Amino acid sequence: MSSQSRSANDAHYELIYWPGLPGRGELIRLLFEEAGVPYTDTAKGTGDDAVSAVLGYISTGNKGDANNPPVLAPPILRHGGLTLHQTPNILLYLAPRLGLAPAPGDDGLLHLNQIVLTIIDGLVNEVHETHHPIAVSAVYEDQKPEATKRSKVFRDERLPKYLAYVQRLLDAETSGQGPWLYGDKLTYADLVLFQTVDGTMFAFPKTMDKLKQSGKYAGVFGLYDTVKQRPKIKEYLASDRRLPYSNGIWRCYPELEEG
Amino acid sequence: MSSQSRSANDAHYELIYWPGLPGRGELIRLLFEEAGVPYTDTAKGTGDDAVSAVLGYISTGNKGDANNPPVLAPPILRHGGLTLHQTPNILLYLAPRLGLAPAPGDDGLLHLNQIVLTIIDGLVNEVHETHHPIAVSAVYEDQKPEATKRSKVFRDERLPKYLAYVQRLLDAETSGQGPWLYGDKLTYADLVLFQTVDGTMFAFPKTMDKLKQSGKYAGVFGLYDTVKQRPKIKEYLASDRRLPYSNGIWRCYPELEEG
Numbered sequence: 001m002s003s004q005s006r007s008a009n010d011a012h013y014e015l016i017y018w019p020g021l022p023g024r025g026e027l028i029r030l031l032f033e034e035a036g037v038p039y040t041d042t043a044k045g046t047g048d049d050a051v052s053a054v055l056g057y058i059s060t061g062n063k064g065d066a067n068n069p070p071v072l073a074p075p076i077l078r079h080g081g082l083t084l085h086q087t088p089n090i091l092l093y094l095a096p097r098l099g100l101a102p103a104p105g106d107d108g109l110l111h112l113n114q115i116v117l118t119i120i121d122g123l124v125n126e127v128h129e130t131h132h133p134i135a136v137s138a139v140y141e142d143q144k145p146e147a148t149k150r151s152k153v154f155r156d157e158r159l160p161k162y163l164a165y166v167q168r169l170l171d172a173e174t175s176g177q178g179p180w181l182y183g184d185k186l187t188y189a190d191l192v193l194f195q196t197v198d199g200t201m202f203a204f205p206k207t208m209d210k211l212k213q214s215g216k217y218a219g220v221f222g223l224y225d226t227v228k229q230r231p232k233i234k235e236y237l238a239s240d241r242r243l244p245y246s247n248g249i250w251r252c253y254p255e256l257e258e259g
Numbered sequence: 260m261s262s263q264s265r266s267a268n269d270a271h272y273e274l275i276y277w278p279g280l281p282g283r284g285e286l287i288r289l290l291f292e293e294a295g296v297p298y299t300d301t302a303k304g305t306g307d308d309a310v311s312a313v314l315g316y317i318s319t320g321n322k323g324d325a326n327n328p329p330v331l332a333p334p335i336l337r338h339g340g341l342t343l344h345q346t347p348n349i350l351l352y353l354a355p356r357l358g359l360a361p362a363p364g365d366d367g368l369l370h371l372n373q374i375v376l377t378i379i380d381g382l383v384n385e386v387h388e389t390h391h392p393i394a395v396s397a398v399y400e401d402q403k404p405e406a407t408k409r410s411k412v413f414r415d416e417r418l419p420k421y422l423a424y425v426q427r428l429l430d431a432e433t434s435g436q437g438p439w440l441y442g443d444k445l446t447y448a449d450l451v452l453f454q455t456v457d458g459t460m461f462a463f464p465k466t467m468d469k470l471k472q473s474g475k476y477a478g479v480f481g482l483y484d485t486v487k488q489r490p491k492i493k494e495y496l497a498s499d500r501r502l503p504y505s506n507g508i509w510r511c512y513p514e515l516e517e518g
Contacts, residue, residue, distance in 0.1 A: 068370070069370055069374065069433045070431055084369055085377075092372065111328055137416055146408070149394075158395075172322040173323065
């Protein structure tokens with residue numbers, strides 16, 4: 001149970017995620033793409049196969065195996081004999097292996113983990129709440145009045161709060177030289193920031209443009225641009241491996257936007 | 260920046276958290292209490308000092324220091340020269356040091372981390388959303404109709420879903436012998452489960468009682484009782500170090516309960 005990692009370093013990485021939208025899976029894909037490490041992605045097979053793969057893992061009848069507890073929800077990572085879920089946890093495992101974070105046991109990995117947890121709280125989880133403030137199980141159309149209220153609070157209070165925090169990270173001594181969130185080179189936190197800003201720009205284009213024009217978050221939007229121009233990220237974004245936004249976390253409902 | 264841990268093993272632990280309620284700080288306190296390790300807790304000083312301590316860290320003017328990025332919100336842990344925030348991140352650091360999890364780099368710690376992230380999603384974050392579904396910045400009384408709707412969904416769908424997942428963890432081979440969530444002895448995940456079930460029982464006593472009586476989650480409620488009877492936990496719960504529930508995450512509003 002608590003032995004050292006059983007995963008051979010040369011084992012193949014497999015991402016199990018819903019098809020048809022970038023979602024939380026995208027936070028994981030960007031690490032593989034930046035590192036240039038091959039991975040299998042169920043979302044890129046036929047839609048039925050991807051859905052079956054996910055349902056097989058999250059089924060209440062699935063009790064995991066001798067080495068891995070059952071999982072609640074995707075994204076799921078398989079690597080050698082290891083199965084993991086929870087996005088920040090998968091990232092914590094992958095980033096040191098892919099050269100995008102210091103090793104486990106290093107304070108730097110803990111600092112990156114707290115930065116990533118915070119960005120995911122604000123720019124993933126809270127964005128999802130804007131269109132589903134009452135029930136995940138109900139469609140958006142059944143919770144529109146509440147979504148309108150929650151979106152206003154998100155645009156006016158929560159989004160500026162999180163962007164200001166990210167800017168504060170960039171203004172800190174620990175952000176080192178260059179545009180990075182932590183230290184003197186790109187880490188997985190920068191990739192997470194890129195994706196979450198990109199998704200939020202899709203969902204709230206007017207608000208994000210207004211916030212960008214304010215000049216208060218110049219470092220944040222500068223880092224976004226820097227990551228977008230990384231050669232491997234640029235190639236990836238132009239490829240058909242990058243799925244378009246759809247009815248996932250980051251959705252564009254004009255009625256939830258600025259007036 | 261990315262050096263090995265700078266914290267001396269014999270450095271004193273200091274928890275910085277709001278006074279007057281258990282909150283997320285309680286998830287951290289229980290590790291110290293079970294391990295019998297001394298810690299300073301700002302919440303137990305005078306209320307003004309505790310608030311000042313928290314505000315000093317989260318102030319937008321605070322840019323951290325040469326080794327530590329700024330923090331967004333409490334709980335905050337200071338240990339030697341290290342500052343951490345984000346509850347699951349603080350737990351990830353503390354648990355191996357306090358004998359409540361395998362070492363960093365071990366698959367077991369990743370499995371515990373994903374279990375803890377999932378329990379916190381369901382029984383901390385989603386409980387908070389039941390009374391604040393629109394705005395954290397507004398009082399409950401200003402979002403009562405929405406809170407009523409969200410609470411119904413929580414009671415009927417979300418809470419049973421998370422309890423069923425925890426029961427699934429207990430039914431899995433990885434839960435080992437005995438009542439524990441993972442492996443053959445108590446880990447920090449068991450302490451997190453205890454606190455979150457305890458808080459949810461305070462917030463939704465009728466619903467939790469009904470779910471307990473259903474018999475579907477016998478392992479979950481059994482584990483709750485087992486942790487509650489641990490000698491050090493029992494002593495702690497009876498002491499004045501245990502703060503009573505109040506207007507925090509776990510609140511008891513009878514109108515949000517079963518009819």
